Amino acid sequence: MKGNNRNLLYGAIIGSLILLILVFGEDFQRILVAISGKEGTTYLRTPVYVYFFQHLWMIGISGVASVVLGTSLGIFATTTHGSDFKQTLMRLVKLGQAFPSPALLALAVPVFGYGFNGALLALVIYALMPIVYNVVVGIDEVSKDAIEAGKGMGMSELQLYTKVKLPMALSVILGGIRTAMVINVSAATLAAAVGAGGLGVLIVNGVRTFDTALIMQGAIPVTLLAIFVELILKWTQEQLSWK
């Protein structure tokens, strides 16, 4: 264990807050309605945790897919076989990060159809970019001396990756995954717009009916979830980093 566990502590606090909201969903709703001071608001028939778990499921699946796909793509680009393809990939990734996520979502729908699959595809593509970028940069930044020494001592190409390049780049790679996941938590709210469910449903409906309480019922858990993911992944990154 390393010295700084503050992120873990804060993560636990935020996590408990989320848990409270999920368990006491109706009270949470009542409080928000009272604060917004608007009479006659429509109460939710579906409990908030249903939307929350839809949300979690969406970022979980897209997260796993983008980590697997992104790291393999990034690693491939750094090998001698992938060197031709590296520059194109990096340009694409930089361009892609500047592309607005709602537009990407809108473009994914015609391909994969309305609903969960279309949203998932968009999220995977969006999360892919910071991951690929950091994998390539992380591996490229591994000191030439360490690589020279590893090669000179007789490591095979594969061993050079598993024993030197990947462990040394791990912190940077995890940084990319963290960025991707935090972005995805909020980007997944847009998935509601294409009928994929999640906490975004509350926000989209709230905006349509000018219902502040409804918007907050979606927005607050999403924000807390994003902070939670950030803190926990940051902590993990610190634990696994060699620096």
Add this chain to the structure above:
Amino acid sequence: MIRFEGVTKNYNEFTAVNDISFHAEKGEILIILGPSGCGKSTTLRLVNRMVERTGGNIQIRGRDIDTYDQVELRRSIGYVIQSTGLFPHMTVGKNISVVPNLLKWDEERIKDRAIEMLQLVGLDHNVYWNKKPSELSGGEAQRIGVARALASDPDILLMDEPFGAVDPINRLRLQREFMRIQQKLHKTVLFVTHDVDEAILLGDRICLMDQGRIVQIDTPEKIVMNPLNEFVESFFKGEGALTLLSRRSVCDAVEKVEFSGKTISPDASLKDAVGIMLSTGEERLSTCGGSISWDGILRMMRGDLK
């Protein structure tokens, strides 16, 4: 042990190594010396195929290097580089165990061997085993680099300016320790340096290179006293002869003359002794069960240089 026959390395238009031939005998330290860009590092890296030659033949242990599997070849040769190349994410213990691990030794043997190597380079394993390279001084890191290269007990050691990044005082200490280790282990060592003093101190023979070619290859005494041409002469200047004194222990020039004046440690070199004699004005120093004098030193060096 290591034989080069007409070896050439071209990079497009540029010829880094130009038709060189030499033979490093078993158990000798062959120094490859020369100015920057003379091809000395390339020559070293040709041996473990970190660089592939474009012409000629290289044999090690009597076998063409192309008949070895590249990875196996490298695992059978110790490799020390100037920047140490220690893995920053591994502890000292893990760093030393890299090659034995690659060779799939069993764990107990690896650990015993790594501890033995730490002792060999004069570091206490209780203190250093779990340290990370970032917690080491330059001299300590370089010792670990040597320990790591020796861990699998290779018969050949390639050293590329291993002590180049260390301060002069620690460098001398490391050089002496390396001599002590070599007297014990008798490895065949190719040692690249641009430091004339280091070459004279450590080399059994010196191979002086310039512009990709071997200019002269000889013992330190011969290369200093009988330079083949002006380049060799200018490279060693006048100091070469003085540095030769560092190769000899005070005991080599000792005379059976009782002397009760100033003493010098029997571990000291003749160069140290001359330094003390010059700075204190002493004509004679007591050491090694007798004493040494100017005359004795001169007589011995003349004998050496014949």
